[in-house]
Amino acid sequence: MAASMEELQSKSQRNRPLVLIVEDQLDLRRPYVRKLTLSGFDVIEAGDGEGAIARTSSQFPDVVLMDLSLPIMDGWEATRRLKADALTAHIPVVALTAHDESGELQRATSAGCDWFVPKPCPPDALITEVRRVLAGPRVLAGPRL
Numbered sequence: 001m002a003a004s005m006e007e008l009q010s011k012s013q014r015n016r017p018l019v020l021i022v023e024d025q026l027d028l029r030r031p032y033v034r035k036l037t038l039s040g041f042d043v044i045e046a047g048d049g050e051g052a053i054a055r056t057s058s059q060f061p062d063v064v065l066m067d068l069s070l071p072i073m074d075g076w077e078a079t080r081r082l083k084a085d086a087l088t089a090h091i092p093v094v095a096l097t098a099h100d101e102s103g104e105l106q107r108a109t110s111a112g113c114d115w116f117v118p119k120p121c122p123p124d125a126l127i128t129e130v131r132r133v134l135a136g137p138r139v140l141a142g143p144r145l
Contacts, residue, residue: 023047097118
């Protein structure tokens with residue numbers, strides 16, 4: 001789907017890839033934000049699924065790192081809504097979950113996630129995964145870590 005004029009203008013003004021990290025636990029989110037920033041990414045944050053949708057729809061990040069267990073609206077529903085919206089459907093969503101079970105991988109696929117990373121994920125490993133997602137075709141991958 002073609003990007004909107006607003007999205008193209010927003011992306012053309014960026015010098016660095018923009019990553020949205022959606023995590024309700026601040027003590028988990030902060031190390032990721034710090035490492036992503038130091039690794040050459042601009043980072044925006046949300047603490048719940050509704051915030052994820054709002055930030056994605058207004059700022060069009062290059063990738064969304066989505067915790068699946070969130071308050072207000074969980075990551076499953078937020079991902080479904082992002083993938084159902086023509087303006088945000090193309091944005092890769094990486095599922096971050098502590099539930100490293102085969103059923104979780106299937107649920108992530110069904111919700112529209114493009115990638116799956118188990119938590120806890122060391123910040124360096126997360127950077128590697130973000131770069132992989134941004135560099136290559138979007139294909140759901142199971143946990144590699």
